[in-house]
Amino acid sequence: MFYEDRARVIGKRIKENRKRLKLTQTELLAKVYLSEKSVASLRKWERGERLPDLTTLARMAELFECDIGYLLGDYDESDFSAHKVCEYTGLSERAIDVLHNLKVSGFGPVIVSMSGTKSRTTLQILDRLIVSEKFSDMFNELGYYLMDGTSISGKCQESIPNNFFGVRAWIEQKGYKIEQQSKISEMHLQTAADMFKGVFRELLKEESTNNG
Numbered sequence: 213m214f215y216e217d218r219a220r221v222i223g224k225r226i227k228e229n230r231k232r233l234k235l236t237q238t239e240l241l242a243k244v245y246l247s248e249k250s251v252a253s254l255r256k257w258e259r260g261e262r263l264p265d266l267t268t269l270a271r272m273a274e275l276f277e278c279d280i281g282y283l284l285g286d287y288d289e290s291d292f293s294a295h296k297v298c299e300y301t302g303l304s305e306r307a308i309d310v311l312h313n314l315k316v317s318g319f320g321p322v323i324v325s326m327s328g329t330k331s332r333t334t335l336q337i338l339d340r341l342i343v344s345e346k347f348s349d350m351f352n353e354l355g356y357y358l359m360d361g362t363s364i365s366g367k368c369q370e371s372i373p374n375n376f377f378g379v380r381a382w383i384e385q386k387g388y389k390i391e392q393q394s395k396i397s398e399m400h401l402q403t404a405a406d407m408f409k410g411v412f413r414e415l416l417k418e419e420s421t422n423n424g
Contacts (some may be wrong), residue, residue: 223260244272346410
């Protein structure tokens with residue numbers, strides 16, 4: 213990254229985090245142990261015209277609860293650990309934060325089996341869902357649902373190949389039925405829902421077997 217690009221990234225992130233904390237420029241300076249006389253420098257930092265010194269960057273990183281690497285534009289996540297997880301999984305930092313908060317809270321719904329109850333945390337249930345053999349198929353069905361949910365408008369009719377109507381006539385002549393697009397879309401959604409329920413039925417069955 214060139215100096216000018218890095219300066220712009222640093223300035224943007226300083227400004228975004230200052231506003232996130234609802235601080236004025238003067239208030240931010242006080243938080244990082246700089247006098248009001250430095251407001252001209254801060255404005256240049258936020259405009260990407262100059263770079264703050266390393267000590268000031270370190271103090272800002274501590275204030276913003278992020279890594280210096282984030283402020284420098286080395287990665288888009290607030291800290292390096294989150295960056296590596298997002299890079300490895302493809303999830304957003306927001307999704308990672310949600311999962312982390314679930315872990316910290318230790319929220320544990322109760323799964324009822326035939327012979328009693330057993331507590332499982334939300335993350336344990338999510339883990340079981342992800343490693344299930346039905347997981348990929350379930351999300352494929354959801355993908356089909358989203359794709360089939362779009363309809364072709366009348367304006368697009370001219371883009372349909374000429375043989376489309378001939379194929380349709382042949383299908384109807386054979387006595388086959390062409391389902392409406394909306395019905396096909398709902399079918400994929402229902403299939404995904406059935407798979408989802410199936411995973412939990414298997415989990416309940418296992419709990420019953422292990423406790424029996």
